Amino acid sequence: MTSLPEKTDKKLGLVIDLDICVGCHACVVSCKEWNTGGYGAALSDQNPYDDHVSGSWLNRVHAYEAGEGANARVVHFPKSCLHCDDAPCVTVCPTGASYKRSEDGIVLVNEDRCIGCGLCAWACPYGAREMDVAEGVMKKCTLCVDRIYNDNIPEEDRVPACVRSCPANARHFGDLADPGSEVSLMVLARGGFDLMPEQGTKPVNKYLPPRERRPEPQPCGRHSMAERESTADAKGFFRWLDQALERMG
Amino acid sequence: MHPAFSVIAFTSLSGMGYGLAVVLGVGLLDGASLGGQIGYVIALLLISAGLASSTLHLGHPERAPLALTQWRSSWLSREGVLAIVTFLPLGLAALGSLFFAADWRPAGWLAAAGSVATVYCTAMIYASLKTVQQWASGLTVAVYLLFGLAGGLLLASGLAAMDAAMDHTGGSWRSLLPLAVLVMLAAWVAKALWWRRAGQEHSASTIESATGLGHLGKVRLLERPHIEENYLTREMGFRVARKHAVKLRRMAWIFGLVLPLAALLISLVLPDGFAAVLLLHAALSHLLGVLIERWLFFAEARHTVMLYYGDERA
């Protein structure tokens, strides 16, 4: 079972728009909130009101700076499991607890089989897996598998909690195996990319890059900086004003 | 990577145990002798202690049997399966040695093969991880195998010397010494190459490839997702200060190579009894050297996940 399926019918995943994410952590907390009472063991927190506070989270938002000085950009960067096609976390699992679903490609941990060896976390280049200290099993993003097919939830809400909550609409959920799906089209249009492609994991989740910033507008033709009229007295302005009022009738 | 005691102890102890099992199994130490009997006991103890330590460190040790199921894909599973499979011939050989004072050669050969295969799997657990560039190399396998064998040869030399001292059978045990010296040197040559590679080669992954933001310029971490340490930074973000690492490497060389090598050379000219005592102490020194080497193996390893926490390269 820890062998990867040769092919999955669908590739459900997330498309994350780095051009829109403002780093508000809404997805981070709604994920924690949904999943601590959802799939498998609770996401525990150690020393919740003390020093060295730490907990299990399935999604975290980093912030990076790129470039120098006034041109430096800040990019907020949410990161959770990428549900890779060639998921190394699955094949290293000695018990078969880690698996990739053949129908939709979601990578899951069957916690009932997990021995808590931690090897899958070592095998994942992205830090997508976190051992729950209290339960001693590996936790990871389930793509809210207990939401997306859940008949007890209104149809429009059958998306991962992070997508449901994102105030900036920076997270999109869909089938990346379907070239006609909204997410696939988005990836195509915006040049969606893989994280660490050189690791050969073939992530399903894609990131949309921050858009190229439009060039700074330059003071344009009307008056070049050097030859702009003096405004020392407002006479020229009032001449124009009188004419303009005249035209208004 | 976090240098977890359980894993360091497991790989070091069981490595030496399997090394000893190989030496016994191929008949370089007579299983029928007292030294051989003690050797089997030590090998089994080292292997069992190592396995126990690594099992107890699991989140759910009671589910450990499940770990035997995924041998098709998982090196960890293969290691578990082989460790258990190897117990059969090894146990049989030990049985012959301890209760029948016999050297059951076929069992020995099978045990030796199983031991090599088990250590190979252990090494492959690490060598197969692309996420840790320092580990992802055939040299890791060579180091694990050679260190195990060197430790086993050292122990076996001591035990053979003890046999000789007790039986007054003469110095034929000294024929083991050149092999021990050779393997010991080979192990450290492999480790030296391993360290050189670790210092020179970097993963193709960088903070730029991890974030995909390289086109914007040099990427720096501005803010962690959560301020305090988390599982990932504790497990993957362990850092050892450079000056400590240098000191520890020196200690590993001294305990793991210089002292055992000196003991091997000196024991060439010592009376058997003294040689036995010296060599068994040298084996302890070697184990200490390997423990330090193994600690560094983890502590100095850099995981790609730390690229997300500000490392520029892995």
Next chain:
Amino acid sequence: MTAVRQGRAQPALDLSPKVSDEIRQTTCYMCACRCGINVHLRDGKVRYIEGNRDHPVNRGVLCAKGSAGIMQHYSPARLRKPLLRVGERGKGEFKEIEWEEALSLATEWLKPVRESDPKKLAFFTGRDQSQALTGWWAQQFGTPNFAAHGGFCSVNMAAAGIYTMGGAFWEFGSPDWERTKLFVVFGVAEDHDSNPIKMGLSRLKARGAKIVSVNPVRTGYSAIADQWLGVRPGTDGLFVLSLIHELLRNRTVDLDYLIRYTNAPWLVVEDDGLFAKDAEGKALVQDRESGALVPFDAKGVKPNLHGKVTLPDGRSARPVFELMAEAYLDERYAPERVAEQTGIAAERIVALAEELARVAFEEEITIEQPWTDWKGERHERFIGRPVSMHAMRGISAHSNGFQTCRAIHVLQILLGSIDCPGGFRYKPPYPKPPAVHPRPAGKLGEVAPNQPLTGAPLGYPLGPEDLLVDEAGQPIRIDKAYSWEAPMSAHGLMHMVISNAHAGDPYPVDVLFMYMANMSWNSSMNSRGVMEMLEAKDPETGEYRIPKIIYADAYASEMVAYSDLVLPDTTYLERHDCISLLDRPICEPDAVADSIRWPVVEPDRDVRGFQSVLIDLGGRLGLPGFVEADGSPRYRDYADYMVRHERKPGVGPLAGWRGEDGKESGTGAPNPDQLQRYIDNGGFWQGEIPEEALYFKFANAAYQDFAVRMGFYNASAPMVFQLYLETLQKFRLAAEGKAEPQPPEHLRERIAECFTPLPSWYAPFEEARLDEEEYPLHAITQRPMAMYHSWGSQNAWLRQIHSSNPLYVPGALYDELGLEPGDWVWVISHHGRIKVPAARMEAVNDKTVWTWNAIGKRAGAWELSPAAPEAKKGFLLNHLIHELLPPKGDGLRWSNSDPITGQAAWYDLRVRLEKAAPEEVAGENVVSEPQVPAQERFAGMPTPPRELRYGQEWDEGTDA
């Protein structure tokens, strides 16, 4: 556990697990956005909170704070029972008492105050969302000393907006996210209006609209902006006036709009700077064709914008627009001249002004919807100038904030982009001209024993005659609001109450009564000083200088430790509340809306909602309106008040389902079934605005009719935009000695200088008084989006995101100081020095250092361990800020506030940095400085758990 499986079989998953037993819909209170939430309950516990898709504010989304509501609701820092102080103030030593004892004691303290001198009660209510009640309570008690926290939040923005155009940002209005093409955001507070702004920015991105951010720090919204202008703090006003300079230079202003909707044509008398008026008091304009002087609202008039006229009385007058053009075309606002001060290159200012004009005038949009303006003129369509702006505290919390906020509003008006398609849009009940707002009550003689005030304590003065000062011109209010020190302080000056009460300036108080205002920590400037003031005793009597402090809060905040009597409030899931049109509404540009909170979970502690307690106290004190004729309490609790209270006939706290059959909206008789109707509708009510009334609300006859129908105001109240604000000129005239009453001598110069009727820029006071070489840097805070003030640190999930805060230092300065990761710096102001961890950042103004707001905590507060990083590494800049300006040798206490509104000038802070010496940061346990001794755990509070596994009881395994 299942048996070992072989082969490729996947575990059987239950793909439709049960989520909850019941969903209850209420209003979030994890910050002030007031989003709609669905609270999923399972086994009597909160399983999950998500956004309500139907709600007008958040349309289904929810932020980090909202999603962390579970941890707030079950926080160990929740107070459990009324507390009475037994130790010294500040230590946190209390005993638990029963509610009856607590309420009797409060009554015993308050009654004599009301019977002798009601103003000796200072009642300030922090981040209150029920000011319609609390203000009314203060009014009935008879004390003018009431305000909430607006005075140190954003009163500059709000007041400048109301006076200029009858509204401002956030609750007053928002950009037209669906149509705007160029959006400029200034110095925003990212925990305010946060979901709507995030949703809006996303819409802009989806439509390819451009976002320009003017902010010293490029985080949050600025990070995703197309263009970032890293302005130097406190110079935004200069920058905006330079944009106005360019618009005028380029003749790119909307003349038609200015003539129709603003006071641009109004004639200003040269002599006194007041408007020329006719006998009825209407401002005069000159008709272009006839040359006659006619009232501005005369039908068919074509007013002139240029040219001096002679008034019948012989004085000369000129149109506002002419004065404006002369003022702003002045070379001192030329981009080249302001570039160095603002830190923004001249070319970028020129280019932005050109782009604003290009988008406004060349990308005009129209909506084919005929409408009629208040003069009766019919328009065939709504014409839109798709440029919009938003600004918040970064702009307002400066001592020049009011004028800067005015400048931003005027900039939008010049572009013709107020309440048009694509521009800034009002949210009902705004626009609301200042004249329609009340004047502040509490004039001399009005404050008397056993007597209510004649009106609300807070309001909008229209001139010196509306000030609350005594014959000598001295303040009547404890915070000196509406005095010559802060004449237009529409939200009061909460930040001065403790300082003034401690100093007995203008007088001491008997009781300080506060609600959710963390004054002894992050809600004060000079936190350590405020603690000392609260602890200070009169050496002669041994009594505390502030004799009695009653405090209501839901959580073990720093302020609780400084209180004598603590009234524990509920969490937001356990209470009734109304988000009322009478207060701070949640309307959207297209809809009128209000909402409620209701107890979706019953309290498991001996706590009561503060508003119900206040109503109870009102009854016990026999306050008018709170008792029946026979003296019995009129309202059972807040829920009862929400339904039955009428501010004027037919107008109550809630606008939905009024009338006995529940069929009326806006106005109507109380409906006993009203709350159930709200609950059935998801906790909110919304009423659509007629299509014809959607834009140009300030001048739209259909909207004005609608507003009257809804009860927003009694009669049509169109707003003529006040480019030139005569109210300011009235204060200036008084300061110049040309009108009565006149300010005290020492304030005259400042009023004359700062109260310019056209927006102006002057250097922030702290900057002006300090040596720039000694304090070369600005130090400011940014709002972390996952926190709301100090509330988030008790929340086990949110605190993991921000457990401590570094000081971000611009890269060049970081290198110059030789800083390395892990280093600490001293931050030194004229008032104090703090030692803090430093971090490097590039995308920040090169003269600015910054940190996250309110992460630092007093050790032991909020039920956190004293070893928590919030206390040990976290820090507040507040320790560096004084509530007074640096002394200038005149012996006077000059408040560190905007001179017009009294807004606390937090962002004026100037500092220098020094790298901490090695011996100061040696060892593992370096702590930030100053450290305040830990407060005790309060009586009856639990020991917080060492581990949380919330929801573990619902674990059903992962293999069905």
